[in-house]
Amino acid sequence: AQSVTQLGSHVSVSEGALVLLRCNYSSSVPPYLFWYVQYPNQGLQLLLKYTSAATLVKGINGFEAEFKKSETSFHLTKPSAHMSDAAEYFCAVSPFGQGAQKLVFGQGTRLTINP
Amino acid sequence: NAGVTQTPKFQVLKTGQSMTLQCAQDMNHEYMSWYRQDPGMGLRLIHYSVGAGITDQGEVPNGYNVSRSTTEDFPLRLLSAAPSQTSVYFCASSYSGGPQYFGPGTRLTVT
Numbered sequence: 001a002q003s004v005t006q007l008g009s010h011v012s013v014s015e016g017a018l019v020l021l022r023c024n025y026s027s028s029v030p031p032y033l034f035w036y037v038q039y040p041n042q043g044l045q046l047l048l049k050y051t052s053a054a055t056l057v058k059g060i061n062g063f064e065a066e067f068k069k070s071e072t073s074f075h076l077t078k079p080s081a082h083m084s085d086a087a088e089y090f091c092a093v094s095p096f097g098q099g100a101q102k103l104v105f106g107q108g109t110r111l112t113i114n115p
Numbered sequence: 116n117a118g119v120t121q122t123p124k125f126q127v128l129k130t131g132q133s134m135t136l137q138c139a140q141d142m143n144h145e146y147m148s149w150y151r152q153d154p155g156m157g158l159r160l161i162h163y164s165v166g167a168g169i170t171d172q173g174e175v176p177n178g179y180n181v182s183r184s185t186t187e188d189f190p191l192r193l194l195s196a197a198p199s200q201t202s203v204y205f206c207a208s209s210y211s212g213g214p215q216y217f218g219p220g221t222r223l224t225v226t
Contacts, residue, residue, distance in 0.1 A: 045217070103148075104174075105150075
């Protein structure tokens with residue numbers, strides 16, 4: 001069975017600082033991995049996805065994530081935080097070969113940006 | 116394209132009442148799913164469908180029914196609402212092997 005753990009339910013950074021949101025997964029087979037962002041009172045929007053190609057994945061809005069099999073991690077980073085990045089971020093996993101139909105989500109990390 | 120649409124946006128039910136949450140997509144996606152979102156728990160899969168006429172249970176299916184008569188529509192039915200079903204419900208769709216696209220959500224309160 002797959003599971004996802006996001007370390008830190010709340011992360012606060014200053015505007016212009018590095019953003020690092022942590023995600024560790026467990027999966028019995030090579031996984032697909034995703035990061036989604038949710039702005040207040042909205043649905044989820046795909047930031048980026050890993051599907052067994054390049055281990056460093058670039059997404060929208062300057063975010064990127066690196067798949068590290070040895071650490072079972074898929075941490076999300078952005079070099080310089082912007083006020084508009086304030087949102088809730090979800091890491092999700094789906095078993096390889098099942099596409100993204102049965103996503104298992106982490107509990108989410110709320111990102112706050114301080115001016 | 117409108118993408119994934121959900122109605123209603125908000126709903127208040129009394130315990131024991133029934134209702135249907137509507138979901139439609141205009142992207143000709145084969146796969147559709149329903150999730151519920153509760154504070155501190157992320158999103159959990161309720162039911163999903165891999166095509167018209169085919170549905171299956173997810174992680175938390177109890178108390179919910181689904182059917183898929185067309186590619187476009189995937190309604191979620193609550194037959195007898197309970198306070199534990201108070202949540203935000205999201206519908207999503209995808210093509211085979213692709214990422215899921217989410218609707219704006221329905222906020223349901225059961226009193």
